[in-house]
Amino acid sequence: xxxxxxxxxxxxxxxxxxxxxxxxxxxxxxxxxxxxxxxxxxxxxxxxxxxxxxxxxxxxxxxxxxxxxxxxxxxxxxxxxxxxxxxxxxxxxxxxxxxxxxxxxxxxxxxxxxxxxxxxxxxxxxxxxxxxxxxxxxxxxxxxxxxxxxxxxxxxxxxxxxxxxxxxxxxxxxxxxxxxxxxxxxxxxxxxxxxxxxxxxx
Amino acid sequence: xxxxxxxxxxxxxxxxxxxxxxxxxxxxxxxxxxxxxxxxxxxxxxxxxxxxxxxxxxxxxxxxxxxxxxxxxxxxxxxxxxxxxxxxxxxxxxxxxxxxxxxxxxxxxxxxxxxxxxxxxxxxxxxxxxxxxxxxxxxxxxxxxxxxxxxxxxxxxxxxxxxxxxxxxxxxxxxxxxxxxxxxxxxxxxxxxxxxxxxxxx
DNA sequence: TAGAAGATAGTAATTAATTGCTATCTTATT
DNA sequence: AATAAGATAGCAATTAATTACTATCTTCTA
Numbered sequence: 001x002x003x004x005x006x007x008x009x010x011x012x013x014x015x016x017x018x019x020x021x022x023x024x025x026x027x028x029x030x031x032x033x034x035x036x037x038x039x040x041x042x043x044x045x046x047x048x049x050x051x052x053x054x055x056x057x058x059x060x061x062x063x064x065x066x067x068x069x070x071x072x073x074x075x076x077x078x079x080x081x082x083x084x085x086x087x088x089x090x091x092x093x094x095x096x097x098x099x100x101x102x103x104x105x106x107x108x109x110x111x112x113x114x115x116x117x118x119x120x121x122x123x124x125x126x127x128x129x130x131x132x133x134x135x136x137x138x139x140x141x142x143x144x145x146x147x148x149x150x151x152x153x154x155x156x157x158x159x160x161x162x163x164x165x166x167x168x169x170x171x172x173x174x175x176x177x178x179x180x181x182x183x184x185x186x187x188x189x190x191x192x193x194x195x196x197x198x199x200x201x202x
Numbered sequence: 203x204x205x206x207x208x209x210x211x212x213x214x215x216x217x218x219x220x221x222x223x224x225x226x227x228x229x230x231x232x233x234x235x236x237x238x239x240x241x242x243x244x245x246x247x248x249x250x251x252x253x254x255x256x257x258x259x260x261x262x263x264x265x266x267x268x269x270x271x272x273x274x275x276x277x278x279x280x281x282x283x284x285x286x287x288x289x290x291x292x293x294x295x296x297x298x299x300x301x302x303x304x305x306x307x308x309x310x311x312x313x314x315x316x317x318x319x320x321x322x323x324x325x326x327x328x329x330x331x332x333x334x335x336x337x338x339x340x341x342x343x344x345x346x347x348x349x350x351x352x353x354x355x356x357x358x359x360x361x362x363x364x365x366x367x368x369x370x371x372x373x374x375x376x377x378x379x380x381x382x383x384x385x386x387x388x389x390x391x392x393x394x395x396x397x398x399x400x401x402x403x404x
Numbered sequence: 405t406a407g408a409a410g411a412t413a414g415t416a417a418t419t420a421a422t423t424g425c426t427a428t429c430t431t432a433t434t
Numbered sequence: 435a436a437t438a439a440g441a442t443a444g445c446a447a448t449t450a451a452t453t454a455c456t457a458t459c460t461t462c463t464a
Contacts, residue, residue, distance in 0.1 A: 047417090114374065197396055
């Protein structure tokens with residue numbers, strides 16, 4: 001890779017663009033990322049971006065597709081082959097946290113996208129991502145109840161909400177502290193409380 | 203209120219402005235609220251706003267001051283006189299949730315402000331608000347450990363992070379569902395899991 | 405296989421629209 | 435009448451998108 005030719009095939013250029021946005025979102029407010037900033041970060045002129053995307057909105061959609069694909073794939077693989085539902089949930093949690101620590105702009109972009117009044121393609125993508133995420137959680141929770149690892153009286157929806165909220169809380173703390181690595185350090189400690197909250201035994 | 207006179211004293215006009223922003227943030231992306239939209243929502247011309255605020259940044263600072271003042275006051279009063287630390291925490295939680303349900307734009311503005319790269323006055327205000335919020339939590343947690351209501355092995359910081367994250371998760375769910383009232387309905391269910399997570403007994 | 409022809413990708417400059425802010429004039433209140 | 439508050443109109447800067455032109459790569463034919 002890194003052929004020093006400035007000309008890249010369209011699909012590669014699109015991939016580089018997505019990566020550029022995700023990198024930028026790690027260090028600045030996602031809603032303030034301009035097409036000029038994106039282009040500059042990838043050593044391209046602003047106008048050239050529109051050779052590969054019809055609009056800025058389309059860029060954001062591509063970014064969210066990238067996120068949804070990668071995140072779901074990674075959490076699926078992390079839980080695979082783990083017999084205990086609780087252990088699988090912890091693996092999912094840690095993998096998600098690792099993903100977020102690698103790409104701190106991602107959760108902030110997602111939250112920002114959800115805020116939009118209009119139902120943009122990117123927002124719809126975030127919605128289906130979280131929906132699919134929730135399906136994974138519900139399956140594990142049900143399995144956990146059946147195996148007795150999770151409290152039989154557990155409220156499934158609330159447990160799923162709190163699972164995701166826990167990560168959101170970690171993101172918020174890292175924003176407060178201005179320290180991304182804090183997420184990795186705090187994640188196991190916070191999950192331990194969550195685990196006690198949903199588990200059947202102490 | 204609602205004196206139909208168009209001329210308002212400066213302090214009242216500032217108060218109305220803050221309320222307008224908070225209302226708008228409840229139904230649209232806070233980062234996309236323009237001074238023109240604020241003015242329109244309060245039946246004023248855009249330029250007139252700058253008679254009362256030196257800059258847009260100053261408006262946001264005023265909003266955050268309003269939020270910090272009200273929120274801290276309400277959670278303080280809600281916990282006052284409650285002997286049990288756990289019960290006090292629940293009261294705080296429910297009061298906070300009620301505040302958020304009344305002003306759904308508030309948590310989204312706060313999160314959005316934390317994302318900014320620059321340290322704006324509004325961002326600084328959010329930081330101190332959350333810091334003070336954390337102090338309240340730490341006190342209650344310590345008291346809860348002493349009284350035996352909370353697990354002695356509980357990780358204070360993690361418990362505080364999760365407390366706020368829990369609310370953030372509820373906000374996210376309401377954004378997904380496009381239904382603010384959902385927050386009120388889900389809050390007790392989610393808190394119950396949190397309570398199990400930090401409590402000493404089942 | 406050489407090279408013309410076409411397709412693809414990039415540049416630089418420009419445009420239309422938006423936005424925060426200001427200067428000037430008008431109206432209302434006390 | 436004096437002053438505070440608001441309306442109107444406009445400026446300067448920013449931003450997404452477009453356009454005319456150029457550079458580079460690919461493919462097909464002689």
